[in-house]
Amino acid sequence: MLTWLRLDFRLQRFEIVALLALVGVLAIVSAVSVMQLNELQQLHGECYVDGEVGAECLAAFEERALWAEAAHWILRAGWAMPFLLGIVLGVPIVAREVDHRTGAVSWSLARSRARWLLGRTLPILVVVALGAGAVGVLAELAASAVYTGSGGSELSRSWTWFDQRGMLVPARAAALLGIGVLVGALVGRTLPGLLVAGVMSWGIFAGTTTAMDGWRATDAIDIAWDSAGALESAYVIDVRVRAPDGRLLSFAEADAEQIVPAMFTNPTEEGYEEPPAGYRYGTEVARAVPGVEYRKWVLRESAVWVSMSAVAEGLALAAVRRRRPA
Amino acid sequence: MNGAMRWATLSFRLHRWEVAASVVGVLLLTAAMAWFAWQLQVIAADQLACERAASPSGCELIANRYLETSEWGSRLLYLSWGAPFGMGLLLGVPLVAREVESRTSAIAWTLSRSRLAWLASRVAFLGLVLVLLLAAIAVASEALATALLPTLDLDADFTWHGRRGCLVVARGLAALGIGLCLGAVIGRALPALLAAAFASALVFTAVSIWMDRWNETEARVTAFDFGPEGSSGLDGGLMLGSRVELPSGELVGWDEIVRISDQQMVDMDGAIYTSFDELTGEPDPSSLIGWDRMLVVPGSMYPTIVLRESGVVAGVAVLFGLLAARVVVRRRLG
Numbered sequence: 019m020l021t022w023l024r025l026d027f028r029l030q031r032f033e034i035v036a037l038l039a040l041v042g043v044l045a046i047v048s049a050v051s052v053m054q055l056n057e058l059q060q061l062h063g064e065c066y067v068d069g070e071v072g073a074e075c076l077a078a079f080e081e082r083a084l085w086a087e088a089a090h091w092i093l094r095a096g097w098a099m100p101f102l103l104g105i106v107l108g109v110p111i112v113a114r115e116v117d118h119r120t121g122a123v124s125w126s127l128a129r130s131r132a133r134w135l136l137g138r139t140l141p142i143l144v145v146v147a148l149g150a151g152a153v154g155v156l157a158e159l160a161a162s163a164v165y166t167g168s169g170g171s172e173l174s175r176s177w178t179w180f181d182q183r184g185m186l187v188p189a190r191a192a193a194l195l196g197i198g199v200l201v202g203a204l205v206g207r208t209l210p211g212l213l214v215a216g217v218m219s220w221g222i223f224a225g226t227t228t229a230m231d232g233w234r235a236t237d238a239i240d241i242a243w244d245s246a247g248a249l250e251s252a253y254v255i256d257v258r259v260r261a262p263d264g265r266l267l268s269f270a271e272a273d274a275e276q277i278v279p280a281m282f283t284n285p286t287e288e289g290y291e292e293p294p295a296g297y298r299y300g301t302e303v304a305r306a307v308p309g310v311e312y313r314k315w316v317l318r319e320s321a322v323w324v325s326m327s328a329v330a331e332g333l334a335l336a337a338v339r340r341r342r343p344a
Numbered sequence: 345m346n347g348a349m350r351w352a353t354l355s356f357r358l359h360r361w362e363v364a365a366s367v368v369g370v371l372l373l374t375a376a377m378a379w380f381a382w383q384l385q386v387i388a389a390d391q392l393a394c395e396r397a398a399s400p401s402g403c404e405l406i407a408n409r410y411l412e413t414s415e416w417g418s419r420l421l422y423l424s425w426g427a428p429f430g431m432g433l434l435l436g437v438p439l440v441a442r443e444v445e446s447r448t449s450a451i452a453w454t455l456s457r458s459r460l461a462w463l464a465s466r467v468a469f470l471g472l473v474l475v476l477l478l479a480a481i482a483v484a485s486e487a488l489a490t491a492l493l494p495t496l497d498l499d500a501d502f503t504w505h506g507r508r509g510c511l512v513v514a515r516g517l518a519a520l521g522i523g524l525c526l527g528a529v530i531g532r533a534l535p536a537l538l539a540a541a542f543a544s545a546l547v548f549t550a551v552s553i554w555m556d557r558w559n560e561t562e563a564r565v566t567a568f569d570f571g572p573e574g575s576s577g578l579d580g581g582l583m584l585g586s587r588v589e590l591p592s593g594e595l596v597g598w599d600e601i602v603r604i605s606d607q608q609m610v611d612m613d614g615a616i617y618t619s620f621d622e623l624t625g626e627p628d629p630s631s632l633i634g635w636d637r638m639l640v641v642p643g644s645m646y647p648t649i650v651l652r653e654s655g656v657v658a659g660v661a662v663l664f665g666l667l668a669a670r671v672v673v674r675r676r677l678g
């Protein structure tokens with residue numbers, strides 16, 4: 019394993035070093051921003067004295083906004099890094115050998131092409147999983163610092179930024195690595211392979227996300243828009259209007275029936291206002307997956323991505339086996 | 345004629361994947377832009393007809409369709425911003441790097457009259473392809489921008505600056521130069537692509553900061569004008585930042601003002617005070633320290649600024665091209 023790891027590193031040292039350096043930079047930015055956000059969060063609590071906010075606090079709020087922006091960049095990286103790690107490290111594994119016409123030698127020297135591919139891919143998979151895993155953890159920490167500072171309670175039961183943090187990041191990276199290896203094996207040239215893998219991953223990502231949305235919808239429940247707190251951590255799929263007779267209508271249908279959605283529909287509630295002439299009030303209802311289901315669905319989606327990685331690797335193996343030694 | 349054909353065919357064969365991908369990408373993008381521009385014109389005409397017919401319910405639907413279409417159309421302009429960087433690097437990086445990587449450079453350079461002649465003939469083909477493709481994007485994005493903002497004179501307006509017009513082409517050439525140079529230095533396509541992407545980000549950020557400093561010499565000091573319709577007072581101009589105009593007429597940055605006093609109050613006219621009545625909230629006139637102002641390059645300067653920036657960016661392209669030539673000439677064979 020160590021020999022394979024050393025060989026892989028030598029063959030792809032520039033890409034591995036560059037991408038791990040990027041992860042290192044993200045780690046530094048994340049650590050500093052989380053520290054600053056936590057420190058400023060403490061000050062935030064001390065700022066409001068008798069409802070007044072001092073000048074020092076205003077400066078602290080501005081500083082907090084800057085660090086929160088830095089934390090958001092870590093979250094964006096949590097979304098983008100799987101693509102970068104998976105494709106940049108995955109495509110050249112086979113494509114470079116074919117491109118340089120060294121495939122014939124490598125495959126002849128190995129006991130079998132399957133062993134060769136496994137030996138080349140596994141160490142890279144470890145690097146990708148570690149790199150993306152680190153980004154997932156960093157994004158989780160950054161999200162937690164921003165979320166609690168914004169009044170959120172527990173991020174492990176919330177869908178907020180769910181696809182940019184935690185376990186999903188390495189799972190996606192593993193799938194994209196598999197796709198990268200497969201495309202590299204099929205195209206057999208590095209740069210064109212990168213282009214094709216980029217387009218293909220985008221399509222697969224969009225398709226999987228849509229399919230997951232559909233699957234998640236089976237767990238969705240109706241949550242009234244004014245149930246403060248419940249929607250904050252939920253994954254909202256659709257918003258509709260509940261008519262006074264209980265039917266769920268789209269906004270256009272509600273408008274056609276002269277029903278307007280409102281927060282306060284009961285005249286005894288504070289903030290209630292009479293509806294426009296000829297109109298009745300309805301309530302806005304969100305079809306959403308509650309925050310308590312978050313962990314279960316992240317596990318499921320991660321399993322889908324990891325399975326996809328295995329399938330792509332299997333297809334890559336078939337492509338390598340059938341390739342003529344160039 | 346035969347020589348030119350041979351040159352074009354050979355150059356295309358060497359880079360067919362990259363050229364084909366760029367052509368397909370540009371065709372799709374320009375077709376989408378043309379379609380959205382046409383759709384916007386059709387919907388605008390429908391909207392006009394609808395308003396004349398005075399049928400408010402139908403008009404609302406058309407207005408929504410217009411909004412949705414223009415939202416998608418303006419998203420396409422992001423692609424016209426990114427295309428020059430992507431295409432420039434994609435075409436520039438492998439030009440020398442692939443020859444070195446696949447150890448064919450020795451043959452190619454030995455067969456040519458000189459390495460410079462070899463490099464010039466390769467760069468000329470890819471440069472020509474890049475200019476033609478980016479020119480198509482520049483024209484299509486200009487047409488789309490006009491369809492999106494039909495009431496504005498976009499020849500005198502900085503809206504979507506850098507996403508339309510000749511700057512798109514100039515940026516592509518600069519990215520080609522950077523890719524070419526790093527490809528020649530590193531001699532491996534994929535590492536060079538990563539390094540060139542990083543270098544491009546640095547170079548273009550530096551150029552942007554430097555251009556802002558240069559453009560400040562053309563900027564006018566303008567009051568913030570939040571009119572009843574939310575006008576920002578920019579009037580098609582390019583905002584370069586905010587400054588505080590002191591009563592002496594001197595312009596200083598906000599950091600200077602924060603040093604004078606940790607408390608500022610800005611009224612509707614942009615006057616800045618350091619103290620105010622705590623009961624009424626009214627500012628103390630004696631504490632006036634200056635006025636909040638913005639630095640704006642007028643919209644009428646748009647063609648000049650675009651030409652200037654295009655010139656600077658083209659200069660970057662030439663500089664990196666020359667560096668690449670030097671590297672190629674000095675590189676060891678093999």
